[in-house]
Amino acid sequence: MKVNINGTIHNVTSSEDTPLLWVIRDELNLTGTKFGCGQAQCGACTVHMDGNPVRSCALPLKLVGEKEIVTIEGMKDKISQAVQKAWVENHVPQCGYCQIGNVMTASALLAETKKPTDTDIDNAMGGHICRCGTYQRIKAAIHQAARELA
Amino acid sequence: MTEEKMIVNRRDFLTSSAAALGGLIVAFNIPGNNRLLAAEVSKAAAVYAPNAFVHIAPDNTITMIINKLEMGQGVNTSMAQLIAEELECDWKLIKSVSAPVNPVYNHTMFGPLQMTGGSSALASSWDQHRKIGAGMREMLELAAAKRWGIPVAEVKAQNGFIVSARGKLSYGELAEDANKLPLPQNPKLKNSKDFKVIGHSMKRVDALGKANGTAIFGMDVRIPGMLYAVVARSHIDGGEIASYDEKAARAVSGVVDVVRFGNKVAVLAKNTYAAKTGRDALKIQFKSNKNDTFSTDEWMKHFKSLADEKGIVAENIGAVEEAMKSSKTQFTADYEFPYLAHSAMEPLNCTVNYDGKKAEIWSGHQMPTSDRDVAAKIFGLKPENVDVHTTYAGGSFGRRASKNSDYVVQACELAKIVKKPLKMVMTREDDTHAGYYRPITFHRAKVGLDEKNKLVSWDHFIVGQTVMGNSFFGDMMIKNGLESAVTEGITESHYKFKNFRVQQTIPKNDVTTLWYRSVGHTHTAYVMETMIDELAHKEKSDPLKYRQSMLSESKKHMAVLEQLKKMTGWGTKKAPKGRAWGLAVHESFGTVVGQVAEVSIVDGLPRVHQVWCSAHCGQVVNPEVAKTQLEGGIVFGITSVMHHEITFKDGLVQQGNFSEMPVVRMFDAPVVHVDFIKTTDAPTGLGEPGVPPIAPAIANAVFQLTNKRVRVLPFAKGMKV
Ligand code: FES
Numbered sequence A: 001m002k003v004n005i006n007g008t009i010h011n012v013t014s015s016e017d018t019p020l021l022w023v024i025r026d027e028l029n030l031t032g033t034k035f036g037c038g039q040a041q042c043g044a045c046t047v048h049m050d051g052n053p054v055r056s057c058a059l060p061l062k063l064v065g066e067k068e069i070v071t072i073e074g075m076k077d078k079i080s081q082a083v084q085k086a087w088v089e090n091h092v093p094q095c096g097y098c099q100i101g102n103v104m105t106a107s108a109l110l111a112e113t114k115k116p117t118d119t120d121i122d123n124a125m126g127g128h129i130c131r132c133g134t135y136q137r138i139k140a141a142i143h144q145a146a147r148e149l150a
Numbered sequence B: 001m002t003e004e005k006m007i008v009n010r011r012d013f014l015t016s017s018a019a020a021l022g023g024l025i026v027a028f029n030i031p032g033n034n035r036l037l038a039a040e041v042s043k044a045a046a047v048y049a050p051n052a053f054v055h056i057a058p059d060n061t062i063t064m065i066i067n068k069l070e071m072g073q074g075v076n077t078s079m080a081q082l083i084a085e086e087l088e089c090d091w092k093l094i095k096s097v098s099a100p101v102n103p104v105y106n107h108t109m110f111g112p113l114q115m116t117g118g119s120s121a122l123a124s125s126w127d128q129h130r131k132i133g134a135g136m137r138e139m140l141e142l143a144a145a146k147r148w149g150i151p152v153a154e155v156k157a158q159n160g161f162i163v164s165a166r167g168k169l170s171y172g173e174l175a176e177d178a179n180k181l182p183l184p185q186n187p188k189l190k191n192s193k194d195f196k197v198i199g200h201s202m203k204r205v206d207a208l209g210k211a212n213g214t215a216i217f218g219m220d221v222r223i224p225g226m227l228y229a230v231v232a233r234s235h236i237d238g239g240e241i242a243s244y245d246e247k248a249a250r251a252v253s254g255v256v257d258v259v260r261f262g263n264k265v266a267v268l269a270k271n272t273y274a275a276k277t278g279r280d281a282l283k284i285q286f287k288s289n290k291n292d293t294f295s296t297d298e299w300m301k302h303f304k305s306l307a308d309e310k311g312i313v314a315e316n317i318g319a320v321e322e323a324m325k326s327s328k329t330q331f332t333a334d335y336e337f338p339y340l341a342h343s344a345m346e347p348l349n350c351t352v353n354y355d356g357k358k359a360e361i362w363s364g365h366q367m368p369t370s371d372r373d374v375a376a377k378i379f380g381l382k383p384e385n386v387d388v389h390t391t392y393a394g395g396s397f398g399r400r401a402s403k404n405s406d407y408v409v410q411a412c413e414l415a416k417i418v419k420k421p422l423k424m425v426m427t428r429e430d431d432t433h434a435g436y437y438r439p440i441t442f443h444r445a446k447v448g449l450d451e452k453n454k455l456v457s458w459d460h461f462i463v464g465q466t467v468m469g470n471s472f473f474g475d476m477m478i479k480n481g482l483e484s485a486v487t488e489g490i491t492e493s494h495y496k497f498k499n500f501r502v503q504q505t506i507p508k509n510d511v512t513t514l515w516y517r518s519v520g521h522t523h524t525a526y527v528m529e530t531m532i533d534e535l536a537h538k539e540k541s542d543p544l545k546y547r548q549s550m551l552s553e554s555k556k557h558m559a560v561l562e563q564l565k566k567m568t569g570w571g572t573k574k575a576p577k578g579r580a581w582g583l584a585v586h587e588s589f590g591t592v593v594g595q596v597a598e599v600s601i602v603d604g605l606p607r608v609h610q611v612w613c614s615a616h617c618g619q620v621v622n623p624e625v626a627k628t629q630l631e632g633g634i635v636f637g638i639t640s641v642m643h644h645e646i647t648f649k650d651g652l653v654q655q656g657n658f659s660e661m662p663v664v665r666m667f668d669a670p671v672v673h674v675d676f677i678k679t680t681d682a683p684t685g686l687g688e689p690g691v692p693p694i695a696p697a698i699a700n701a702v703f704q705l706t707n708k709r710v711r712v713l714p715f716a717k718g719m720k721v
């Protein structure tokens, strides 16, 4: 099967019911995208599909088709750079394992909503679990990135 | 230094990090050979060997070799700060890598072994690491003075250079010369008022990699030809296998092998998903055994009945029984605490490469020495033929300090049979089912009050499963049937009690247990601080003033209570309508933390809106990182008591994924305000002490809102009892 990841078409051999997460991680060795729950509950595996954040652990390869997938390794645009910078400056990551998913969703949020409110952020980020409890810093970092992009 | 020596050096000390360092290392050399050193440091003692901890490259890059696991608490930054402060180097040129296993990296207080835990990283490295930085700086100064032919008093270290009237020389230029000089035995440490790095919020060295996906966790380690293994195991270990469908597993696309080892069966595949699907297809069945009927409900009933019997006395102040008889009224409070799973974000995993002669293992190792030694034993190798690579850990909360190295053992047992590189991965459900829980615990507090409702006697009983039993550590930590990890926080309380007795009973079963972020304090602080609140209310005292009257001799507690008062306006201001403030203060790991939680009730459960937190933790090394530990501890503490519990029915764990153990998410996380007591005392713990006070602070607020004392946890259960 073919998948379009970060602008490159890859021929992959994983079976068509394999969730995209494992194709990305185990077949293509793009390990930035994380496995946390495997059931679309934690958000660690978030990637962009045609620009929207999706849970790659619950997305079988056969449903991806020709859609454009972007993983953290492919996030080079202004928004995601501002997000990553804000993550560093606000001391967001602790263990860091959940943060890639958070960065992916936050970047998608800021692409849609230039100046998100606390409620916008709560709504967008509600699907992410951070066991280290970095939530208030994630929120502050999103606000900061929004300010810098304005 | 000769090429050959450099290689030896790297092999000895940089096996984990050689790749990260690249080829150019002009490093300080460890005096004497490695084996000698190992003998010298076989006792737990602070090792003073700068070259094992710091490498200076010709381009002035400084690599700090961190002998603690970076699991989120920020050691790769804060430990580096201790050295950097005294070394006077350029912070921007610093990077940190994880240390390999070597006695030189042993913990300075526990052991002899290399480990991370007990909120001790900074406390135990405070003197050692500063001395290392200062010793290196003095050697660099001397090397520069010699080169210039001037007295050392005329040179000065400054931001990665030694400067004098003659100009300046970079550390990179001087490292080789400095390396030949004797190690100063008593280098001069700075006065805290001159700190430029310690006490400052340096940016975390791991932050960018963790925001851009380049940070490597155990889960991310890739070895050419590696297979992924997912294992079928029983929930309570000990069950013998009755049957499994090997054919069905092999029929799954991507599955390469099915291997039985002991009472477990592994499915090896080309990717994790195929391995998991194959594992599920095994439909493994276990023979019936004595644990088939195990239920936590029954077990808790058993605990209660044990509290009616005699226990072993852990503490005895005054004359509890006589005082109880003389009291006017008495009441008894029974508390129930469930098993808890650590549920770190990264499900447990371990990568092993074993070829029959030597082995390499990769994981977020919290006790790398023990992990290495058990691996060596399994493979029948000498420990030095097992290379341990410590990666970033996606959280731990105690789980990776496994007293039996359980998941490392499983991966190695499997690799010994397979003899191919493999990564054993637990699914989220496997991680939840794998045991090593915060022990289930029952508390009974019986108190006697006088005619003014003042406390006269407190008779306390704890029935709690062991934390460290059934392990090498248990043998060290359990004395005369008493385990302080079960009673800590109730015993040795700072509250002035006239008549106070604590008894303990440790029942045994086959469920594995372990330390969990803040260990015994997870339940003792809850009992102590809700009881103190209740006693204050009984005698119609303000809960903060009541504590002050009982803690007047503990300066740290008093300072924290005073700071909380200022932060909240306690006594003058009040919580908004429909909300209440609950207070708790507790010491753990040498740190006193006080918290006020602003709570309302939403859908029958407490909702925490904001928390004020004051901490006395000695010198704060990195204020922002320190704050994150308390913020995170509070969120973790709320999750631990809101819904979380591991229950057993018919020998099986009832929970699996996050849907069955909901955690605090952004929309229900409180806003946390943190402040520290300013002091220059040596640092004390921070990773854990933020956890204990939050649950009782919430419970004390719940009482004001509902008149109910929640004594059965989690709240989801206890609010309904
Ligand atoms: S791993 Fe996909 S949502 Fe958790």
Ligand code: FES
Pocket: A092, A093, A094, A095, A096, A097, A098, A099, A129, A130, A131, A132, A133, A134, B072, B345, B394, B395
């Ligand atoms: S930073 Fe550790 S889980 Fe979020």
